[in-house]
Amino acid sequence: MTESEFYKKYPTKDFELNRVHIKEGGFQDSIEEITYDVVDKHSDKVVARIKRTEVTNRGSESTIFWE
Numbered sequence: 001m002t003e004s005e006f007y008k009k010y011p012t013k014d015f016e017l018n019r020v021h022i023k024e025g026g027f028q029d030s031i032e033e034i035t036y037d038v039v040d041k042h043s044d045k046v047v048a049r050i051k052r053t054e055v056t057n058r059g060s061e062s063t064i065f066w067e
Helices: 003-009
Strands: 015-025 030-040 046-056 063-066
Touching: 003 063
Parallel strands: none
Antiparallel strands: 015 030, 030 046, 046 063
């Protein structure tokens, strides 16, 4: 899902992200994967675990997607 789809599904006023794990790699490209727990601010319960991947190619914009 895209960045805007993610924030539409989990708006920051109702949910917060708690970072669980970071993984970086890549040779020609920079790839950063961050795993988050999505926590409901009202009940303090984890409602999802989601991974954000950002791929940065030299000379172009970063691509970000959520799984």
